[in-house]
Amino acid sequence: xxxxxxxxFVWLFSPKFRVEGVQNVPAEASIxxxxxxxxxGPVFAEFYSPVKRxxxxxxxxxKRKSVPEYAFRDFWSGKPRWTHPFFHLLSHLIAPxxxxxxxxxxxxxxxxxxxxxxxxxxxxxxxxxxxSVVVFPECYNRHNNIVCDFQRGFVDTAVIxxxxxxxxxxxxxxxxxxxxxxAVFGQPVYYDPENDLKTERERICLALMDGITQLAADLPRxxxxxxxNCSKKHYPFSLPIEVYDNEETQV
Numbered sequence: 001x002x003x004x005x006x007x008x009f010v011w012l013f014s015p016k017f018r019v020e021g022v023q024n025v026p027a028e029a030s031i032x033x034x035x036x037x038x039x040x041g042p043v044f045a046e047f048y049s050p051v052k053r054x055x056x057x058x059x060x061x062x063k064r065k066s067v068p069e070y071a072f073r074d075f076w077s078g079k080p081r082w083t084h085p086f087f088h089l090l091s092h093l094i095a096p097x098x099x100x101x102x103x104x105x106x107x108x109x110x111x112x113x114x115x116x117x118x119x120x121x122x123x124x125x126x127x128x129x130x131x132s133v134v135v136f137p138e139c140y141n142r143h144n145n146i147v148c149d150f151q152r153g154f155v156d157t158a159v160i161x162x163x164x165x166x167x168x169x170x171x172x173x174x175x176x177x178x179x180x181x182x183a184v185f186g187q188p189v190y191y192d193p194e195n196d197l198k199t200e201r202e203r204i205c206l207a208l209m210d211g212i213t214q215l216a217a218d219l220p221r222x223x224x225x226x227x228x229n230c231s232k233k234h235y236p237f238s239l240p241i242e243v244y245d246n247e248e249t250q251v
Contacts, residue, residue, distance in 0.1 A: 021185035067095035158191035173211035
């Protein structure tokens with residue numbers, strides 16, 4: 001009951017997303033890959049996904065003891081040093097709430113040690129049941145003004161899935177634009193079992209990052225909510241002003 005109350009509270013005060021490009025999402029189970037956009041990506045996945053889905057979640061955010069260290073490091077360590085005591089305190093305060101939310105939501109725990117095998121096992125089980133899985137694979141290395149570079153490991157799911165089912169897993173890019181209250185899905189990228197895994201990791205991730213970037217560029221010029229937790233005055237625009245002006249002139 002408490003989780004449902006908190007979920008309703010989050011829904012009430014978060015953007016009400018309009019979803020476009022749903023026709024690009026295959027009827028079959030897929031990996032839906034999006035920009036994290038702070039909390040907005042997971043909020044979109046939880047409340048507005050057009051298909052039944054589970055979402056990858058850092059295992060550290062699902063255990064009260066590990067939340068403070070992980071939350072501070074991942075969310076707030078880039079903040080000005082004088083604010084660090086406040087965010088250290090906040091990371092401890094959110095620990096029980098984080099555990100409550102992420103253990104009750106439709107999440108799959110993502111481990112970064114030998115337990116990662118359970119992450120892939122649970123993911124493939126969900127896919128075999130006909131439901132999709134949402135992944136936000138950005139890290140802190142910048143790719144462009146829209147997305148940060150992707151961690152590559154999530155692509156390995158396709159290898160296990162192909163071995164078990166004989167099917168090529170589709171990866172569908174989507175872009176979340178909180179400032180426009182919109183989320184857009186792009187064309188899927190399919191795993192090719194003829195290629196070696198290293199090649200596929202690179203090919204699929206680059207195609208997805210480019211796809212997300214193009215989805216953002218096709219929308220009206222807007223402020224991008226980036227993966228790093230920085231000041232709003234440093235949020236980039238989806239298009240440089242000169243490009244936007246040229247396009248407006250052409251129109």
